[in-house]
Amino acid sequence: MTDKVRNETDPLRGNLDLMVLSVLTEERLYGYLIQRRLTEASSGLVNVQAGTLYPILHRLEADKLIRSRWDAGTGRRRKWYELTASGRKQLSQRAHQWQQYADCLREMLAPVFKAAPKTMPDATDC
Amino acid sequence: MTDKVRNETDPLRGNLDLMVLSVLTEERLYGYLIQRRLTEASSGLVNVQAGTLYPILHRLEADKLIRSRWDAGTGRRRKWYELTASGRKQLSQRAHQWQQYADCLREMLAPVFKAAPKTMPDATDC
DNA sequence: ACCTATATATAGACTTGCTATATATAGGGT
C-alpha cells in the first residue's frame, strides 16, 4: 500500500507571499536571509528553497510591494529588499483576509479535531 | 491607480480538498449539495463553482479518499459521495497538519495585526 | 588547491483552481 498521495506539504500554498512580506515588516533583508528567517520563524516547518523564493521576490517587486537595492560593493553581492508603502498596506489587508479564512476553516474542521485528538493533545510548537 | 493585483481570493489554495472532505465527515452528499454546504458552512466566504468542484471530486475519488454511487433511478441523476476509511484518516492527518501551519502563520502575522487593528476590532463572522 | 557556505537566478514540469461551455431533467408559471 504505497499510497502515492498528492502534496502532503502544501498548507502554505498561496501564503508564501504573506510570509515573505511579514518577515520584511521590521527589517530590510536580502534573499538568502529571508530564506533562513522563514525557516527560523516557523521552527523549521516552512523550508522554502532558493528556486521557490527568488521568483516570489521578483514577482513581489514587479507588483511594487517590495523594492530592492544591490549592496554597495562590499565583496558579497546582495540584493536588499524592503516593503513599499503599498506592500505594507497589502500585507495588512491580506493578513486580515487570511485570518478570516483560517477562522472559518478552523471552525469547519472542528468536528475532525473533536473526533481524533491525535498523538498529543498539546504539541503547540511552531 | 487601478492596481491589477494578483489573486485576492486565494487563501484557500490547497485547502479545498480539506473542506470537501470535512463536509463529508458526517453525511453522504452529492456534488451539487457539497457545493452549497461549502457556501453555507463558510457563510458565503467560500463559493466554489461547479467547474472547480467536480474535478476535485474526481481527483479525490481517483485517490480513493472518497467513493461514489449513482442514485438508484429516482428521476434526478445524482452521484452520492462518502468518505473511505483512508479518506477519513487523511482528513484527520491533513487537518492537524493544517492547524500546525495556521498556528505558525498566525504567530508570524501577529505584529501585523498589532500594528493595524483594521476597520473593526471584532468582525468575527463566518 | 579544494571544499563548503553564501548568494542569486532561470527553465521546465506539475498541481490547483478559474472561466467558459455543454448536456440534461424537474417543476412552476403562462
Added chain:
DNA sequence: ACCCTATATATAGCAAGTCTATATATAGGT
C-alpha cells in the same frame, strides 16, 4: 404545450504558484 429557472454533472483551456534541477560566482577555512 412552451418557456424559464433551478438542479445536476462534466470537460476543455487557461493562469498562477510551487517544486526540482541546474547554473553561476565568491568568501573563507583547511
